Amino acid sequence: MTTITRADIGLDTVAELAAQLRVDAIRASTSAGSGHPTSSMSAADLLAVLVARHLRYDWDHPDDPRNDHLIYSKGHASPLAYSVFKAVGVVGDEELIHGYRRFGQRLQGHPTPILPWVDVATGSLGQGLPDGVGVALAGKYLDREPYRVWVLCGDSEMAEGSIWEALDKASHYRLSNLIAIVDVNRLGQRGETDLGWDLDAYAARADAFGARVIAVDGHDLAAVDDALTEATDPGDAPTVILAKTVKGKGFSEIENQNGWHGKPLPPDMARRAIAELGGERDLTLRGPRPSGDGGRRGAAPAGSPAPVAYELGAKVATRKAYGDALVALGASDPRVVALDGEVSNSTYADEFAEAYPGRYFEMYIAEQQMVAAATGLAVRGYKPFASTFAAFFTRAHDFIRMGAISGVDLRLAGSHAGVEIGADGPSQMALEDLAMFRAVHGSTVLCPADGTSAVALTNAMAANPGISYLRTTRGAYPVLYHDGETFPIGGAKLLRHSDRDRVTLVGTGVTLHACLAAAELLATTGIQARVIDAYSIKPLDMETLATAAGATGGRIVVAEDHHPEGGLGSAVIDGLVTSGVAELHVAHLAVREMPGSGTGPELMAWAGIDADHIAAAARALLA
């Protein structure tokens, strides 16, 4: 075995490395019986030059803050990624060949951060570059380290709009530390890509979006080396290297042929391919090590945020409380950063932007990029809070899903949810957000009803793992809780109860106020109702709910400003049934028709989720 560790590995050695990467990509995928060898072979020369001569990375210390970052936006090139890991000596040949894509193993079909050298999960195309924008924002504006963010993109994924959101933001924020290498191998899964080998077309687009563009023959090692050098020249813009490559490069039987996407070579073909590539190799080498002083800026340990208090009964929109809490959090924890999708004056993220302009990133109307940037910032240890109208998080659903796979901690705040918003109409009304966020693995879904709880839950999100979602109200409602009241994630509040409760009313956010009013209505006719503030929808406080169910004969009215599927009602019913509550009589009030415009109260009455309807449902359960 030859081990080389130096910054000036010669191109003859790089050529050997490239051949090894191809051979190993073939071996791993043929052994696994699945995977993408041809998509790996097209990019092998690019990666060989990058890893041997340009990527500044301490492979023994992947968490060294000075390290460059390398993201495989074309995550299906995992055989290449893992072959690189073998070549630098962090993954053994045995694991590469016999672990790849196997159950219980870490070399999964697409890279995930289970591996310490992987920043983010990829495999849903068009996400690695947007994620890289977030890492590069951290590098340039927060860490202020000279590390670079290298992103290997496929040409097919250039059809995703998110790629252009990423380049738009990368040039807007002058991310000269971001280098996209596009493997233009002409062939997608089912045939030729939209633009084929028209590098001029790609170049015009990337140039128009503000990138420095370098076109290169992706199999000319010297030219690639020059391109990577040029990409790291000081500048004021991100770089896009357009590398013309050949899919399956290195094995003449399949080079540049359609029909070989995502297919391992059968063993006999693999043997011929490996022979043509000069046989197996066992080269280990490492390229340049990172520079910079490694001092993480803004990483001081967090203190407690200053209290934000509202007077009981004062009318406060929970979106305003979110903004207030975020400012306090920002003062106590320099790792807190905020992003918004051009509606910060509605979500109140503008309060943070004004207080900490250096830690606020305006993402304009690009929700996919907003969540991806938050993901990249989280990779670097920051605590991103990203906000927009709750409805528009649906735009970033795939990014939120992938964020969960990446294991990053994101805090997402959606304002203007449900019919409560009134006149703007259904396009602006989130009525699916609770279902979407609940189904994300490991997520937390919060919906405070007042300013006090909104502040407490914003603070709680700062320390919460995984994807946390806070739904806030457009309208201002009375403060219900004293300053100092605690709101643990997974808890609920019993706002009204007695020994004579005959029915339980469960609300969240705006419907909690309707439940309280309904309880008053019921009390006038002698019916005592228990009222639960389900501010934590996931996890849900099953103990409080089961106790209430038991105390009120299983009679429960759940009201939510959301479509009936997958939201609070679903959480309550599923939770009670699967926790074994025997007797249940549930009225589930939700928005069952398509709303139009109106005032919030008109629409809540129309939807049947206001106090009158809650009281009527309770009476019906008692009839």
Added chain:
Amino acid sequence: MTTITRADIGLDTVAELAAQLRVDAIRASTSAGSGHPTSSMSAADLLAVLVARHLRYDWDHPDDPRNDHLIYSKGHASPLAYSVFKAVGVVGDEELIHGYRRFGQRLQGHPTPILPWVDVATGSLGQGLPDGVGVALAGKYLDREPYRVWVLCGDSEMAEGSIWEALDKASHYRLSNLIAIVDVNRLGQRGETDLGWDLDAYAARADAFGARVIAVDGHDLAAVDDALTEATDPGDAPTVILAKTVKGKGFSEIENQNGWHGKPLPPDMARRAIAELGGERDLTLRGPRPSGDGGRRGAAPAGSPAPVAYELGAKVATRKAYGDALVALGASDPRVVALDGEVSNSTYADEFAEAYPGRYFEMYIAEQQMVAAATGLAVRGYKPFASTFAAFFTRAHDFIRMGAISGVDLRLAGSHAGVEIGADGPSQMALEDLAMFRAVHGSTVLCPADGTSAVALTNAMAANPGISYLRTTRGAYPVLYHDGETFPIGGAKLLRHSDRDRVTLVGTGVTLHACLAAAELLATTGIQARVIDAYSIKPLDMETLATAAGATGGRIVVAEDHHPEGGLGSAVIDGLVTSGVAELHVAHLAVREMPGSGTGPELMAWAGIDADHIAAAARALLA
């Protein structure tokens, strides 16, 4: 009242119209107390010239197939849209001023197709242009009518990647019938846009994406008129007109000032603005009428699709059955069209593409545009079927949600769902799709377990209103049903039952096969189990489920290849509880942890949704 109807309305009259549009936009929004007058005023000159002199539209017959189309991608300019409707005499002044944004009225905060002159709902930015691509595809390739598709875009929404997906596809398909007019008023909601008034930057981008670009002073009526004329010159590319405009144009107190987005003028300011604009007007005029012969091509009535049959017990992937059924449908109904996101050889949409290349639209890897194009095709009366991996429909969640508001009929087929797919890993595993689609208003969610039912349900979708979703398997499983068996939407199949059933097993798709195997296992120990194929998850066959619950002591095991929230288990439990089933003992088996790679069977065992786990859960319920 002056009524003018002719194609050559003079620019002096157009100027009067523009003033009226501004005045009416102010009046409507001030009266409503909300809305976006300033965003309407910037575009008023553009719309006045367009409507008076270029839009070929029979306002009395909005469904005339020869009509041009006009989509407000910047849907918040609804005061402008509705003021245009008044100016052409289809909406009265009373409705405009006193109906706008009011409860129960049709002039909603953002346009929806409740209005006969509105094609699609807008208001979530970056969707109108992608929808317009679909309408233009229909015009050029299917209707073969000379109508044009005019789309008014905001400048803020140019930051959405979906806009660039749209231009990419518009140029790829040479949609010279598509004309985007971008109202570059420089100001977004919270401040200046990313690119401000940098028309050159916009021009470079649009040009690079293949559009014919025309830059114009958006308040110079003659220049705008020339630009619109030029835009309709014969050509081979879509046109993007970049109109430099002033937000709030026409009222000197607020022109080009930040802080006036989405705010109606207070009454006193409104009075001054109307005075400055020359007072109220009551001009009614109509511009050119449509041309073309109006003969709809491809609109022949549908016959019945030829039968597609599989042998009982033969192993068939339901994705393959989808492709087979789609081909048969295509033969019987010329309105059936198909789209795919560059994975047609996985979804089997390629069978349709091969059989009917003229009715297949490759959308490459751009799922947002794929759903939007389907929406636009549906606007023109076609029956779009759009397919990709189930996981990647999350990318288009906002478009699906808006499709429901638009009231279009879309058929979406997602393959490769759940851990069943095996080695590719979590990025490719839809585990949230059922929750996402169930929460869409008016949706239908289907998940066939075998080839016969997959064919039947694909056929059923063709006639089904709203958003229909079909989840198909990657793997091939035995055909369970005889050819000719019927599968009504909202039904379920009792695959195994007896008088001695002690537990009910409910599965869908791949887990139905696991339920059948579990029933065999249970039978070996003397336990009879009822097995239900819940192929229709929404609507769900509550009668069959309630009967089974009653017959088996409320003991139900539900197994699904999906996260536990919002999917089949949730549908079953919610349905049984809210339909009043008293006694329930439910075991809900779902994918509760983050999967990795492996084989499908390994991962189903790991997740606890295979036959062994289902049988064990049944035994535990009986213990």
